[in-house]
Each structure stands twice: as structure tokens, then as C-alpha cells.
Amino acid sequence: MSNEIKVPTFPESVQEGTIATWHKQPGEAFSRDEVIVDIETDKVVQEVPAPADGVLKEILKQEGDIVTSNEIIATFSEGGAGAAPAGNSEPATATNSAEASEIIAAPAAKKLADEKGINLSDVTGTGKGGRITKEDVANYKVSAPVEVKAAVAAPVKIASVPEPMAPITGERIEKRVPMTRLRTRIAERLLDATQNTAMLTTFNEVNMGPIMELRKQYKDRFEKVHNGTRLGFMGFFVKSAVEALRRIPAVNASIDGNDIVYHGYQDIGVAVSTQKGLVVPVLRNVEHMSIAEIENGVRDFGLRGRDGKIGIDEMLGGTFTITNGGVFGSLLSTPILNPPQAAILGMHKIQDRPMAVDGEVKILPMMYLALSYDHRIIDGKEAVQFLVAIKDMIEDPARILLEL
Numbered sequence: 001m002s003n004e005i006k007v008p009t010f011p012e013s014v015q016e017g018t019i020a021t022w023h024k025q026p027g028e029a030f031s032r033d034e035v036i037v038d039i040e041t042d043k044v045v046q047e048v049p050a051p052a053d054g055v056l057k058e059i060l061k062q063e064g065d066i067v068t069s070n071e072i073i074a075t076f077s078e079g080g081a082g083a084a085p086a087g088n089s090e091p092a093t094a095t096n097s098a099e100a101s102e103i104i105a106a107p108a109a110k111k112l113a114d115e116k117g118i119n120l121s122d123v124t125g126t127g128k129g130g131r132i133t134k135e136d137v138a139n140y141k142v143s144a145p146v147e148v149k150a151a152v153a154a155p156v157k158i159a160s161v162p163e164p165m166a167p168i169t170g171e172r173i174e175k176r177v178p179m180t181r182l183r184t185r186i187a188e189r190l191l192d193a194t195q196n197t198a199m200l201t202t203f204n205e206v207n208m209g210p211i212m213e214l215r216k217q218y219k220d221r222f223e224k225v226h227n228g229t230r231l232g233f234m235g236f237f238v239k240s241a242v243e244a245l246r247r248i249p250a251v252n253a254s255i256d257g258n259d260i261v262y263h264g265y266q267d268i269g270v271a272v273s274t275q276k277g278l279v280v281p282v283l284r285n286v287e288h289m290s291i292a293e294i295e296n297g298v299r300d301f302g303l304r305g306r307d308g309k310i311g312i313d314e315m316l317g318g319t320f321t322i323t324n325g326g327v328f329g330s331l332l333s334t335p336i337l338n339p340p341q342a343a344i345l346g347m348h349k350i351q352d353r354p355m356a357v358d359g360e361v362k363i364l365p366m367m368y369l370a371l372s373y374d375h376r377i378i379d380g381k382e383a384v385q386f387l388v389a390i391k392d393m394i395e396d397p398a399r400i401l402l403e404l
Helices: 097-100 107-116 132-140 181-196 211-227 234-247 291-306 380-395 398-402
Strands: 001-008 018-024 037-039 046-050 054-059 072-078 199-207 251-257 259-262 266-268 271-273 278-279 320-324 343-347 350-357 360-374
Touching: 001 278, 037 072, 037 398, 072 291, 107 132, 181 251, 181 278, 199 380, 211 291, 211 380, 234 266, 234 291, 234 343, 271 291, 291 360, 320 360, 380 398
Parallel strands: 266 320, 320 343
Antiparallel strands: 001 072, 018 037, 037 046, 054 072, 199 360, 251 259, 271 278, 343 360, 350 360
16 A cells, blocks of 8 residues: 655745655665655754655655645555565665665765766765765765966066966865755845845943852752753843843834834744754743743753754744854854844853953953844834843843842
8 A cells, every 4th residue: 555755734934845865765664753854944954754664665756856835755655565575685776787786875966976977986975874965975075186287378578577376286176065945045034134124233241240150159059949950141131131122112023014013022032053054943922931941941942953853833933032152252243133023132252351340440251242123113222222221130130030
């Protein structure tokens, strides 16, 4: 009996996806819930599990093909019927050479190798069972040196002749890698934000000493009381942002056509860096969350983002975004808006700097804060007041508890 493997139902905001990697080939058996294929969308790479035990019969959509929701991409025989017998050296697909059985490559990889004139036997496969993927071919470096012949220029009668450029020697390797669907979508959104908003950035700086002292004093007890949850800085900044958003609703608003939509709740996106690009999962109703719950949520996003496990629905919506370039050593930056949101807060590295305090110079752990905002709905006064509110609460953490 033949069964179908279909593309999962995409959310409304996702129109289509691209077949990224087939983990099984025709004739190979699999177990229920085993990942059969990866589908890359504008937001995440979605894994498609096997609906039941069986053997893959036919692949209808190859790697690189565009697919839509619920489209049939493969068929399989349920219950293991038709599996290749043990010890059978003949491949399930039609091949007639020993070389084909030794070199296992995805169809997209074979196609790209033919286009580039690359011998698949020279490429090391990183896929399951040594399978050569499209990425392996794209990343393959030609080891042969490039021959460069010095151009001979016709003699020119001039007063002074510059010394000829020394001939280029050695390898000059280039590689061309197509942008992934996720990276393409990120590029489109960033360009849209810079071209279709009146984006402006305002800066301030905050003394991190009080928060660092509070964290040092209570971090062990906090971790013990909250079942291993670590006390970081993000929880304080998110709680401060929630209070500042309440005071200045325009920063928590968005534009819809000719309307300004003011949100009576705070859904805060937290930028997470992954191997495939930057994603922004959203903490919902943060106004009702404790610092421990915020820290748990941020940590969970970080771990699942690293493994590519963040779902599409977790990245939809959001009324405000926080990004922390400081974890990579950034001292100062201008973050780009995440439309249709009207503002984004950028955190940076903590660095000791000499500061004037009560007429004396003191060395304090300082952090630059940056607020990029859409000047169409947020005035400069409101943007500055928002940053000052966060600065005041971070420098005096009791204000967070007392909502002062």
C-alpha cells in the first residue's frame, strides 16, 4: 500500500518553502517520527517526520524545489514492505555502475557538480552515511593553482613609466554559494526597514555596577530557589523595557496603513543568532512574567535556536524587540527596526570607563544603549524619555520592583 508524505501546513505569513535536505532515499526504511526531509522557509528550517514505519518509494520533489502547504512530496510503503533485503548490493534506484553504489549523492548535489565540472569522487560527504549534499559540492574547494599570465602592454612614450605590477602568484580561490531562503528573507526585511521607515537612533549609557552587585549578591540563592535558573542581565532589561513601554505607549505601537495601532500588552522579541541567520522569537505577555520566567524563556530560545528547533509560530507578532550585540563584543551599534514594530533596543558590551561622579573621576562598568525608532510615530522626546527610564531602573534596580 502506497502512502503520501506531505508538506506541513504553513502559517498565513509563510507562502512557500524550499526542499533543503532529504535524509532518506528511495528504498531506505525509516521509523515513525524519524526525520525524512528538511524544508526551509522564510523563517525557519522545518523538519518533516515520518507519519509511520515504512520504506520510501518515490521522491516527487527534489532538493532545491519550491513547495507549498500540504503538497505531496514523496510516497512510501507502510510497515516496511518493499524494503531492500539485507546484503543486497543493488541500489533501490536505477544505476548500472559500481561507482554509483560507492558514491552516494543527493540529486541536487549531482546537478551542481555537473554544472561546475566537479568529480563527485573528490568531494567529502557530510550527510548521513557519507552522503554528498548540495552544500558539500558548493563548499568544495578546487586545489589546482590558478595560472596567471602577466599582460604585456604596448610601449607608451611618456616622461615616466611606473613600475609594472608584480605578477600574482599562488591560489586565488573564490566560491559562490546561493543565499538560503532564510538569509534572503532577512535581507528583504532589513532593506524594507531601511527604505520604508523614518528610522532614527538615539543613544544613552548606563552604569551596570548596581545590577552587577545585585546579581553577585543573589545569583546563587536565585539559582537554588528557581530550580537552576541563572540570574542574568536580560531579565532586568526586559522588565525595565516593560515598564518603560507602559509609560510611553508610542514605543509599543505599530503602523498599519494610515492607522497607528497601540498595543495594550507587551510581547517582546529577543534576537537570537543561529548558524543560518538572526531570528527573533517572541516572549508573550511579558508584563505578567517574573524575572525568573523571562530568564528561562530567553535561555530556552537560545538553546533551541542553536539546534534550529524554534517554531514559526514563536516568531510571529511582537510589539518590541531587544537585541544584545554585547555578547559578541560590540561596543556600539545602530540596530535596524523589525517591522511593523516601531522600535528596537540595542544592548552592548560592558566596559570599564572613567566617569565623573560628584566631582571625582571613578572607573565604572558602563554599557551603551541604543534605541532605533520609527520617527513617523515616535518623537525624539519620547525616544529619549524611554531610554532614560530604562537607564534609571537599571542604575537603581529597586525602581523595577516599585515601578518608579
